[in-house]
C-alpha cells in the first residue's frame with residue numbers, strides 16, 4: 001500500500017528538481033532568467049578585467065622602477081662572503097705523493113686561467129688605490145681592471161707549477177663574493193691565523209694581502225661582463241713539526257668597514273678551513 005503512494009510523490013520530486021534547473025513555464029534556468037544570467041556574467045567579466053588591469057598596471061609601474069643591474073631591496077650595507085680555492089674546507093694531502101695533491105693543483109691552475117697575463121692584457125690598467133668609478137648608464141659596457149696572475153708571485157703557478165704543495169708549503173687563494181655596488185672603506189686586506197700556540201709564518205700576495213680599491217665597485221653581471229674578482233694568495237710556511245697534524249686556519253677581511261664577526265654567518269668576511277700535510 002505504502003509503495004503505491006510513494007511513486008507519484010517521487011515523480012513530483014523529480015519534476016520539481018528538474019524545474020529548479022530549467023523551468024519551461026517561466027523560462028528560468030536555475031532560478032534566474034536568461035537576462036539575469038547575462039547581467040551576472042557581464043558583471044564578473046568586467047570585474048575580472050578590472051582586476052587583471054590593476055595587476056598589469058602595478059606590475060608595469062614596479063618594473064619601471066627596477067634597475068636591471070642593481071637589486072632594489074637590500075638590508076643595510078652588505079658584506080661579501082669569503083671563499084677559498086681550492087674549493088675545499090678540508091685540504092689534506094701527502095706532499096711526497098703527487099697523486100694526492102694533483103687535484104688541488106689542477107683546480108688552482110684551471111681557476112687561474114681567466115687571470116692569465118695575456119688574457120688580462122685586454123683589460124684596463126687602472127690607477128691603484130682608488131675606486132674605479134664608471135658612468136652608470138645602462139647601455140655602456142663597463143671596463144674591467146686587470147688582475148694578472150703573476151701578481152700572485154709564488155702562488156701564481158707560474159714559477160712553481162705545484163703551488164707549493166710538493167714542498168709542503170701550500171698556497172690558498174681567497175676572494176670575496178661579488179656584491180654589486182660594494183665600495184669597501186679603508187684598505188681591506190686578508191689576515192690568516194692558525195689557531196695554535198706558536199704562529200705559522202704566512203706570506204701574502206699581492207703584498208700585505210690587500211684587495212685594491214680599483215676592483216670596486218662591481219656593476220653587475222650584465223653590465224660588467226669581463227669583471228674579474230681581485231684575489232689574495234696566502235702561502236703557509238709550514239715546517240716539519242706542523243706535518244701530520246690538522247691545522248685550523250682562519251682568514252678574515254680586516255682594515256675596512258666590512259664585517260667579519262657575524263655570529264650567524266661564519267662566512268661573512270671570513271672563512272675557516274683545515275689543512276693537513278702528510279709527509
Ligand SMILES: *[C@@H]1O[C@H](CO)[C@@H](O)[C@H](O)[C@H]1NC(C)=O
Nearest residue numbers: 094095096097098244278279
Ligand atoms: C706519503 O707518500 C710517501 C711516498 O708515496 C709514502 O712513503 C708515505 O708513507 C706517505 N705518508 C703517509 C702519511 O701516507
Ligand SMILES: *[C@@H]1O[C@H](CO)[C@@H](O)[C@H](O)[C@H]1NC(C)=O
Nearest residue numbers: 112113114115116117118119
Ligand atoms: C694561460 O697561460 C698558461 C701558461 O702561460 C697557458 O698554458 C694556458 O694555455 C693559458 N690559457 C689561456 C686560456 O690563455
Ligand SMILES: *[C@@H]1O[C@H](CO)[C@@H](O)[C@H](O)[C@H]1NC(C)=O
Nearest residue numbers: 189190191192193252254255
Ligand atoms: C691578524 O690577526 C691576529 C689575530 O687576530 C692579530 O693578532 C694580528 O695582529 C693580525 N695581523 C694584522 C696584520 O692585522
